Amino acid sequence: RKEVEQDPGPFNVPEGATVAFNCTYSNSASQSFFWYRQDCRKEPKLLMSVYSSGNEDGRFTAQLNRASQYISLLIRDSKLSDSATYLCVVLKKHSSASKIIFGSGTRLSIRP
Amino acid sequence: EAGVTQFPSHSVIEKGQTVTLRCDPISGHDNLYWYRRVMGKEIKFLLHFVKESKQDESGMPNNRFLAERTGGTYSTLKVQPAELEDSGVYFCASSHVRYVYEQYFGPGTRLTVT
Numbered sequence: 001r002k003e004v005e006q007d008p009g010p011f012n013v014p015e016g017a018t019v020a021f022n023c024t025y026s027n028s029a030s031q032s033f034f035w036y037r038q039d040c041r042k043e044p045k046l047l048m049s050v051y052s053s054g055n056e057d058g059r060f061t062a063q064l065n066r067a068s069q070y071i072s073l074l075i076r077d078s079k080l081s082d083s084a085t086y087l088c089v090v091l092k093k094h095s096s097a098s099k100i101i102f103g104s105g106t107r108l109s110i111r112p
Numbered sequence: 113e114a115g116v117t118q119f120p121s122h123s124v125i126e127k128g129q130t131v132t133l134r135c136d137p138i139s140g141h142d143n144l145y146w147y148r149r150v151m152g153k154e155i156k157f158l159l160h161f162v163k164e165s166k167q168d169e170s171g172m173p174n175n176r177f178l179a180e181r182t183g184g185t186y187s188t189l190k191v192q193p194a195e196l197e198d199s200g201v202y203f204c205a206s207s208h209v210r211y212v213y214e215q216y217f218g219p220g221t222r223l224t225v226t
Binding site for chain 1: 131133145147153154155156157168170188203215216218219220
């Protein structure tokens with residue numbers, strides 16, 4: 001079983017729709033959580049960190065559920081430019097350091 | 113402000129050859145990371161430098177991979193000798209000492225071993 005699991009998609013939704021992705025992680029020692037977006041053949045870019053109390057950045061809302069070990073990303077009023085792969089990233093304690101673990105990503109395609 | 117840069121953008125080499133990838137982090141970023149994405153798989157951590165020191169190299173696949181960051185500025189990742197399974201996209205990322213895990217990625221080097 002992968003340490004970070006994401007539904008690969010693709011999610012194909014119309015412009016203006018609300019879409020949500022989940023990501024589950026297996027290690028309860030995981031400390032920090034992030035969402036990155038990656039456009040086709042480009043590098044990943046940090047979208048937002050995920051805080052325990054949940055956080056919002058414009059049309060994007062991230063939630064963390066430590067009890068169930070998942071994080072979510074909600075995109076409201078989706079735009080064509082939101083089409084990308086969304087990567088869930090988890091940081092967990094490993095010996096004296098921290099390990100960064102990427103999910104495989106969820107592909108989102110917004111249609112006009 | 114210039115972002116993370118990587119060179120070359122593409123490299124095609126034959127099995128058994130040597131390739132050296134270079135990463136220039138954002139100026140002032142002490143943390144530098146190397147990652148690899150093999151086709152169809154998730155991005156995997158390779159190693160982490162803090163300035164010139166290797167903080168964590170637990171993700172390095174084997175001793176054919178050597179990373180250096182002399183002087184704590186740019187970093188190189190050498191693969192010698194290259195094998196077919198080394199093909200993939202190698203990303204470098206950097207972060208500021210105060211925001212360690214808010215990483216900025218370079219465009220990647222696409223390595224093809226034939």
